[in-house]
Amino acid sequence: xxxxxxxxxxxxxxxxxxxxxxxxxxxxxxxxxxxxxxxxxxxxxxxxxxxxxxxxxxxxxxxxxxxxxxxxxxxxxxxxxxxxxxxxxxxxxxxxxxxxxxxxxxxxxxxxxxxxxxxxxxxxxxxxxxxxxxxxxxxxxxxxxxxxxxxxxxxxxxxxxxxxxxxxxxxxxxxxxxxxxxxxxxxxxxxxxxxxxxxxxxxxxxxxxxxxxxxxxxxxxxxxxxxxxxxxxxxxxxxxxxxxxxxxxxx
Amino acid sequence: xxxxxxxxxxxxxxxxxxxxxxxxxxxxxxxxxxxxxxxxxxxxxxxxxxxxxxxxxxxxxxxxxxxxxxxxxxxxxxxxxxxxxxxxxxxxxxxxxxxxxxxxxxxxxxxxxxxxxxxxxxxxxxxxxxxxxxxxxxxxxxxxxxxxxxxxxxxxxxxxxxxxxxxxxxxxxxxxxxxxxxxxxxxxxxxxxxxxxxxxxxxxxxxxxxxxxxxxxxxxxxxxxxxxxxxxxxxxxxxxxxxxxxxxxxxxxxxxxxxxxxxxxxxxxxxxxxxxxxxxxxxxxxxxxxxxxxxxxxxxxxxxxxxxxxxxxxxxxxxxxxxxxxxxxxxxxxxxxxxxxxxxxxxxxxxxxxxxxxxxxxxxxxxxxxxxxxxxxxxxxxxxxxxxxxxxxxxxxxxxxxxxxxxxxxxxxxxxxxxxxxxxxxxxxxxxxxxxxxxxxxxxxxxxxx
Numbered sequence: 001x002x003x004x005x006x007x008x009x010x011x012x013x014x015x016x017x018x019x020x021x022x023x024x025x026x027x028x029x030x031x032x033x034x035x036x037x038x039x040x041x042x043x044x045x046x047x048x049x050x051x052x053x054x055x056x057x058x059x060x061x062x063x064x065x066x067x068x069x070x071x072x073x074x075x076x077x078x079x080x081x082x083x084x085x086x087x088x089x090x091x092x093x094x095x096x097x098x099x100x101x102x103x104x105x106x107x108x109x110x111x112x113x114x115x116x117x118x119x120x121x122x123x124x125x126x127x128x129x130x131x132x133x134x135x136x137x138x139x140x141x142x143x144x145x146x147x148x149x150x151x152x153x154x155x156x157x158x159x160x161x162x163x164x165x166x167x168x169x170x171x172x173x174x175x176x177x178x179x180x181x182x183x184x185x186x187x188x189x190x191x192x193x194x195x196x197x198x199x200x201x202x203x204x205x206x207x208x209x210x211x212x213x214x215x216x217x218x219x220x221x222x223x224x225x226x227x228x229x230x231x232x233x234x235x236x237x238x239x240x241x242x243x244x245x246x247x248x249x250x251x
Numbered sequence: 252x253x254x255x256x257x258x259x260x261x262x263x264x265x266x267x268x269x270x271x272x273x274x275x276x277x278x279x280x281x282x283x284x285x286x287x288x289x290x291x292x293x294x295x296x297x298x299x300x301x302x303x304x305x306x307x308x309x310x311x312x313x314x315x316x317x318x319x320x321x322x323x324x325x326x327x328x329x330x331x332x333x334x335x336x337x338x339x340x341x342x343x344x345x346x347x348x349x350x351x352x353x354x355x356x357x358x359x360x361x362x363x364x365x366x367x368x369x370x371x372x373x374x375x376x377x378x379x380x381x382x383x384x385x386x387x388x389x390x391x392x393x394x395x396x397x398x399x400x401x402x403x404x405x406x407x408x409x410x411x412x413x414x415x416x417x418x419x420x421x422x423x424x425x426x427x428x429x430x431x432x433x434x435x436x437x438x439x440x441x442x443x444x445x446x447x448x449x450x451x452x453x454x455x456x457x458x459x460x461x462x463x464x465x466x467x468x469x470x471x472x473x474x475x476x477x478x479x480x481x482x483x484x485x486x487x488x489x490x491x492x493x494x495x496x497x498x499x500x501x502x503x504x505x506x507x508x509x510x511x512x513x514x515x516x517x518x519x520x521x522x523x524x525x526x527x528x529x530x531x532x533x534x535x536x537x538x539x540x541x542x543x544x545x546x547x548x549x550x551x552x553x554x555x556x557x558x559x560x561x562x563x564x565x566x567x568x569x570x571x572x573x574x575x576x577x578x579x580x581x582x583x584x585x586x587x588x589x590x591x592x593x594x595x596x597x598x599x600x601x602x603x604x605x606x607x608x609x610x611x612x613x614x615x616x617x618x619x620x621x622x623x624x625x626x627x628x629x630x631x632x633x634x635x636x637x638x639x640x641x642x643x644x645x646x647x648x649x650x651x652x653x654x655x656x657x658x659x660x661x662x663x664x665x666x667x668x669x670x671x672x673x674x675x676x677x678x679x680x681x682x683x684x685x686x687x688x689x690x691x692x693x694x695x696x697x698x699x700x701x
Binding site: 050051052053073074075077078079082083084086089090092093094095099100103104107108111143160164 | 640641642644645646647648649650651652653655656659660662663664665666667669670
């Protein structure tokens with residue numbers, strides 16, 4: 001059975017159809033890339049999968065390990081193994097990063113029938129993950145994402161992902177706002193999580209990220225539909241030729 | 252001078268009518284004068300109505316109907332201990348006032364006062380050495396022109412004079428508990444605090460206002476705070492009154508050259524609360540912080556009225572007030588920054604933010620800037636809104652359930668300003684109080700608005 005099964009997914013926002021029938025199957029261990037120009041529905045897809053309000057599912061289904069994902073609240077999805085690395089991680093004043101990480105980790109552990117992590121063990125775990133991402137120790141004392149640079153925010157997203165160990169990770173434009181060094185660190189962080197029990201959906205505008213996180217499959221999302229799928233070489237083709245040919249096809 | 256002895260609109264006029272001559276310090280003309288001026292003001296105006304601009308958002312109608320007697324006239328009240336819920340700061344000298352009266356039996360032994368600190372009951376000072384307070388008592392509050400200080404001044408008798416002398420250091424930490432308690436009848440009391448931080452002194456004063464359950468009480472505390480040149484005073488006010496209590500308080504501060512005044516007001520308890528704060532930055536280099544937070548539920552009303560007066564060049568003030576409101580509560584913030592003519596290079600900031608937990612509460616916010624100098628940096632802002640759905644989604648997308656996520660966001664909203672408290676022990680105490688408050692509000696956090 002596929003790990004993630006998206007079938008004929010139609011999504012409307014305020015009565016306007018944004019996604020017009022998406023079919024995608026991700027098996028454990030696979031990395032799928034979704035590419036496409038702006039305004040084509042890429043972020044909509046990531047938000048719908050994570051369970052954000054404001055999107056109407058008019059047709060279709062999404063299953064994670066055979067379970068109906070769309071019937072679940074965002075927190076239930078997360079505890080079931082979904083993780084969205086946000087394009088624009090939110091700044092939350094007054095909520096310290098460490099408190100947030102610990103609460104999230106314990107929610108996941110409780111759902112799995114495990115004990116809550118003790119404070120010392122938690123610190124040790126976070127510090128080791130932060131070290132791998134070349135993050136400063138004091139970051140976890142700061143309010144969540146407040147005053148973080150673009151690169152720090154993306155690292156913080158990958159830190160969360162590596163703590164929560166999702167089975168289905170969605171990366172929404174994780175490369176945006178990263179310089180080349182940060183891109184490499186973040187990509188290494190993601191690659192370290194690649195595992196036969198886990199699938200990744202990497203949403204990106206540019207081929208750049210896919211040099212570091214090499215996908216098994218590349219899909220082109222255009223005007224709410226997947227118009228072409230291929231292997232990693234499709235990303236190179238798109239880099240060279242752009243999306244113009246889909247525009248003429250759509251017209 | 253008009254002496255009003257009996258007036259239907261006079262708050263508690265009948266009961267206090269003949270007391271004036273018996274109050275401590277009455278034989279000093281200037282003390283008596285302060286009281287008489289205040290009584291005349293009360294006699295002429297009575298309780299302010301909402302037609303008075305300063306009271307536009309706060310109704311005293313309910314209070315007016317309550318049949319209060321002066322706490323000193325009730326003979327059926329016995330405060331034997333602090334309420335168990337009163338938060339205590341470790342290592343601070345404890346002084347307890349019950350219905351405004353210093354209770355040495357409930358306070359720490361005076362011999363244990365930190366170096367350089369003195370505390371005396373106000374009535375003792377007024378009776379024996381009123382002259383030592385001349386020009387200070389009544390120097391900062393408008394006892395003849397504003398309701399809260401007038402009500403206090405007219406009946407002023409009890410309270411404390413707290414002085415931090417130059418040798419007072421960072422261990423000069425005082426926690427003053429004001430405990431309100433009524434017997435068979437509702438009571439009113441009017442504690443007056445004189446707080447003086449001498450030149451170069453350091454000190455911390457935490458005022459903790461709590462009460463015992465029972466009939467309602469009205470507490471009317473007024474503090475006059477002198478922060479002399481180079482002094483550093485931390486002044487924290489916790490309003491944790493009992494459910495039906497009313498608290499009408501004012502703090503008036505004078506900040507001298509190069510002085511630092513750090514304050515935070517937390518308003519959690521009481522049915523009707525109004526805190527007024529007036530800060531005069533009187534000399535160059537004065538630096539004040541007047542932050543605060545409130546958390547309200549049910550039919551609670553809490554207002555903060557603030558006036559920051561930059562009177563000379565090169566002074567600095569900052570103020571952040573944050574409030575969380577549930578039930579059908581009502582929050583008010585009236586804030587004014589005044590920059591006097593010639594007060595160049597003033598830096599004054601003010602921000603009020605309120606978070607509504609459902610559709611029931613009301614918030615009135617009135618920030619004002621009055622600037623009569625041209626080289627200044629001043630900013631003010633006010634915002635009232637519901638919980639940010641994107642924030643909620645972000646937390647929930649990490650597996651945190653909705654109730655916990657909401658509680659974290661409310662706590663974070665208040666912690667954002669609580670974290671600005673430089674005093675770690677006070678910060679910790681206030682944080683814990685907010686957390687405990689939140690834990691009691693399960694019904695508010697279910698997201699009635701969504």
